[in-house]
Amino acid sequence: MSKLEIKNLHVKIEDLEILKGVDLTIENKEMVALLGPNGHGKSTLLGAIMGNPRYEVTEGEIYFNGEDVLKMSVDERSRKGIFLAFQNPCEIPGVINADFFKSAMNAHSDKKISLYKFYKELENATKEVKMPFDLVNRTLNEGFSGGEKKRNEILQMKLLNPALAMLDEIDSGLDVDAINIVSEAINKQFSEKDTSFLVISHYARLFDLIKPTVAYVMINGKIVLKGDESLIKRIDKEGYTWIKNELNIEIEKTDKKAPISIGTCATKEVIKNGSSK
Ligand SMILES: Nc1ncnc2c1ncn2[C@@H]1O[C@H](COP(=O)(O)OP(=O)(O)O)[C@@H](O)[C@H]1O
Numbered sequence: 194m195s196k197l198e199i200k201n202l203h204v205k206i207e208d209l210e211i212l213k214g215v216d217l218t219i220e221n222k223e224m225v226a227l228l229g230p231n232g233h234g235k236s237t238l239l240g241a242i243m244g245n246p247r248y249e250v251t252e253g254e255i256y257f258n259g260e261d262v263l264k265m266s267v268d269e270r271s272r273k274g275i276f277l278a279f280q281n282p283c284e285i286p287g288v289i290n291a292d293f294f295k296s297a298m299n300a301h302s303d304k305k306i307s308l309y310k311f312y313k314e315l316e317n318a319t320k321e322v323k324m325p326f327d328l329v330n331r332t333l334n335e336g337f338s339g340g341e342k343k344r345n346e347i348l349q350m351k352l353l354n355p356a357l358a359m360l361d362e363i364d365s366g367l368d369v370d371a372i373n374i375v376s377e378a379i380n381k382q383f384s385e386k387d388t389s390f391l392v393i394s395h396y397a398r399l400f401d402l403i404k405p406t407v408a409y410v411m412i413n414g415k416i417v418l419k420g421d422e423s424l425i426k427r428i429d430k431e432g433y434t435w436i437k438n439e440l441n442i443e444i445e446k447t448d449k450k451a452p453i454s455i456g457t458c459a460t461k462e463v464i465k466n467g468s469s470k
């Protein structure tokens with residue numbers, strides 16, 4: 194059982210308000226699609242839920258199973274079952290992929306996982322995402338192709354078995370075969386385990402395959418529309434202009450900063466400063 198409740202969330206990055214009052218509830222075993230034009234705060238929302246220190250929550254609340262998420266450190270959030278697959282997974286030289294997975298799994302449980310059980314789980318999960326097993330012995334994401342990085346995120350999700358998996362443009366950079374593999378892995382997790390999903394994507398193709406139970410649109414740092422499959426199809430065909438007209442809202446121009454890899458930035462800061470602040 195899991196339930197995420199977000200109330201009136203306001204988030205700033207470097208004095209710029211990005212989220213301007215987000216209300217969102219994700220019930221147990223929901224498959225939620227989050228769409229919206231670029232630069233309107235989708236990744237910021239996921240980063241704020243996970244606790245990325247770059248994002249300053251200035252107002253509002255986030256509860257996970259009734260517990261105050263904003264009071265938790267990032268690792269506590271993770272141990273409570275919240276998982277984020279990055280839009281741009283970071284490369285961490287010197288850290289072996291398999292060691293990273295094992296440490297993460299151990300951090301999530303009171304008892305250390307046996308080497309045998311770990312390898313079995315790792316073998317099964319790599320098969321499921323059709324990843325060559327030797328990738329687990331390479332350093333974390335270093336030199337991985339875009340598609341391999343994304344599959345590595347899904348592999349990590351499988352191993353950690355979260356209650357809430359947030360996937361940020363997991364399909365970007367994937368070829369058709371890889372999108373099918375990733376979607377199958379998501380569907381298997383959704384049907385067999387108690388995992389809810391919050392999935393950001395620009396493409397109806399992914400949503401056709403994973404069949405969200407509900408879809409939300411974020412514009413100007415707020416959720417402005419809720420719908421179902423038909424909403425995703427309409428956006429795929431017509432874009433976002435009709436929403437502007439129907440809801441009578443201006444779609445604000447976002448500054449054209451290069452997209453920032455939130456994972457990479459946060460990780461580099463921790464390495465550089467020795468802490469997350
Ligand atoms: N780490 C950051 N530092 C400064 N500005 C950022 C950072 N991350 C995102 N932004 C800005 O916040 C806005 C929202 O970005 P984002 O949440 O990534 O949008 P989306 O995921 O909807 O494309 C954009 O204008 C972007 O330039």
Ligand SMILES: [Mg+2]
Pocket residue numbers: 235236237280361
């Ligand atoms: Mg984004």
